Amino acid sequence: MAEDKILLIIEEQFLFGFNGRINILRVDNNQLVGVVYQKNGFLVQAEYGGVKGKKALFNLVFDDVEGDKHFKFVVEPEVVVDKTEAFKYTYDDFYRKV
Secondary structure, eight states: OOOOOHHHHHHHHHHTTOOEEEEEEETTTOOEEEEEEEETTEEEEEEETTEESHHHHHHHHHHHHTSSOOEEEEEEEOOOOGGGOSOOBOHHHHHHHO
């Protein structure tokens, strides 16, 4: 069975115009290790590895796709307030940067 990767989850939520957070959990102990925020489908903030913003988002994708870390993802609808926004990427804009 193929594992869900963060890029697939982000793309799916972008297509639905998702508002909320994608919680990033370690598979072995369900520890929360990060979160990606989306507002109307746009990527607007990330936290991962003690870092916030674009660097956190890129580090998360690298660790998920290329690293040996195993994550599971929990999509949680919620209101994302404007002050949460640190950047604004469409899925396509983000994917080109990755």
